[in-house]
Amino acid sequence: MGSALPLGEPVPADGSLPAGIRIDQATDFGVYLHVPFCRVRCGYCDFNTYTSSELRGARQDQYADTLLREIGLARSVLERAGGTRPASTVFFGGGTPTLLPPGDLARMLDGVRKAFGLRDDAEITVEANPDTVSPAVAAELAAAGVTRMSIGMQSAVPRVLAALDRTHDPDNVRTAVSAAREAGLDVSVDLIYGAPGETLDDWRSSLATAVALEPDHISAYALIIEDGTKLARQIRRGEVAAPDDDLQADMYELADDLLSVAGFDWYEVSNWSRGPEHRSRHNLAYWTGTDWWGFGPGAHSHVNGVRFWNVKHPAAYAQRLAAGESPAAGREIPDAAARGLESVLLRTRIREGMPVDELLGEGRHAVAALIADGLIEGRDALRGRVVLTRRGRLLADAVVRALTP
Template sequence: MPSTLPEGEPAPRDGALPPAALAEVGGGRAFGLYVHVPFCVTRCGYCDFNTYTASELGSAPGASWSTYADGVLAELRLARRVLGDRELPIQTVFVGGGTPTLLPPEDLGRILEAADAEFGLAPGAEVTTEANPESVDPAYLDRLREQGFTRVSFGMQSARQHVLAVLDRQHTPGRPEECVAEARAAGFEHVNLDLIYGTPGESDEDWQASLDAVAAAGPDHVSAYALIVEDGTRLAARIKRGELPMPDDDVLADRYVQADSTLAAAGYGWYEVSNWATDSAARCRHNELYWTGADWWGIGPGAHSHVGGVRWWNVKHPAAYAERLAAGASPAHARELLDDETRRVERVLLELRLSTGLALEILDQQGKTAAAQAAVDGLLEADALAAGRAVLTLRGRLLADAVVRRLLDWD
């Protein structure tokens, strides 16, 4: 949930969507729900997400943690009005942040219950929340599972204290691994650990220790992302002052290969460039919905949505968000209507990152020629290409952005 919103065009006050977009809704297209909880106890030094601490929010009307769920329920009702009476069972729910687990499990359960009442949850729906390891305990996880959540994602980032300190992470090393066991004991079907690699001061041995700790903890899903230094963050300021070095691209590539090798040996297979799972059932179905261009409604301050080729994003501040909804208006800040070419380009950008790859028919003739050369260069799997799909090799994953530029003739 980036903190800087794009410009776009003005969004209708009532949130109405164009008839062409509504015509695409349903009919076999997957539909998901994202809920953004923008609250954190402290702000991590690398984070550029739309989050707020209690001191930043102060006593602004509508910014109370205790009443946040009420605003979410109001936007759910708005979503139902906008989308009409179409059959739209929710396939996936993802509650992200921020730290959603700062809210009581019963508030998160109220949101889930309202989503079910408005749209209906599909049988076997995946229901995920993110969690800070220090914000939960066994009793909280038990209550969360009772509310209907099936999946939990813990922000681990690193197993080394000095690496966590650079990131301004507050949890104790070892706590995320404990959380995996506690979540399993609570009955969660799926558990993810998030890692970040390339933090200034992290050594090969530090990164290997983090990977080994994850493998020993035994979640069925692992996400590992290269550290990105975002403008305006404390980390960026420290690097600019020369206190810390900028992450090195070659080191990041080595870290990725190290992760893929260790996770493969531990029984995890990659299914998206930055994500590994023990089997297909453990994959994050909500993220797959994003990567394959399905529809989702994003609820909360700064949340982004996509329905039928229309993308929009909400106002950022929790108080402004609550005020819009209290006035009976949509909290949407702006939107953009995606034309066919933009949607095609986005398919290339996203689907190429998947282990299933990209259908060659999505590419124009120049792109198909570039794909053939990429296979010769060892960036795409030759056998997959012969079968009509562009699938990245390990080397191709390291250079995924460059491969995309080739296929779209952006170089």
């Protein structure tokens, strides 16, 4: 059910932003719609998600109406702070958004459209479990305005899926991709590498299968063991082995090699696309620090330097909104040091990197040593940008520590 929420100051019952915070109409605005429902809980997952037995007073069939109440509240908050902006991107994440009927997702999207408007070129993404996508579902989502589907493939190898507690039929990935294509949607597939027992050949097979699907975008994430998950407990008890860092590095390099040959360009440490037009604009908004509002239990938001987050459980979320109150559990305004660290942490992950002249003091002086160590591209540094080499991508945390002493 996700990690603990951060501490922060209380949020007024009406959700108002702090005094003096005004909306910058020139800044892009993204919308995240969290659907916190899953059929089963995957052993590695630390997201704020719930199976039917964990809902305790919340109902899936009422969820769209509840979330629409938060959209209405957000519109009022933003209007008081200087006005709304059309959404540049909308992202349905989870959980499994496609566990809800397509009509519910369409109503939520229509609520965003009515409250804020959508830019003519808005990117609208729905995450999907392969078992929940049919031609009819994909067609209904496309008719509602969805432009992109992100399909949770994770692996093409059944025993690797079993190690991750993924229950979908691997054959349904191809069916889901075909359905999305027939509906005219852009397609991304998501992969995870480093599962217990997964070999380099297993990973090669998954990559080859993903490439053969001819998606527009592929995400490949290293498995991270999160405290409190089933997988963390299994590793602690010695039932399965922890991920091997060296093997995961080999897997990353294999992914970069095979995807590059297949025509995919890396644009963020864990993401590749067939050209800039197929990048995930919504995720790029997070990495570059624009504004977004996250709707749903446990969702996080960022508006002009203010960060706030909602109560975690769907029942508590629904109760707050039914009472006409904001579901926000807390908020903060990071200081300059925290903002600087976050900027380096996020912007060095993307292909364009970040300006050298935005680094402070010793961090700027560290650039030469990082070039010598093969972690930063020398030519880009001469042009005033910090851009990671492939080795730097593998050691991104070390680069951030050097740039933010």
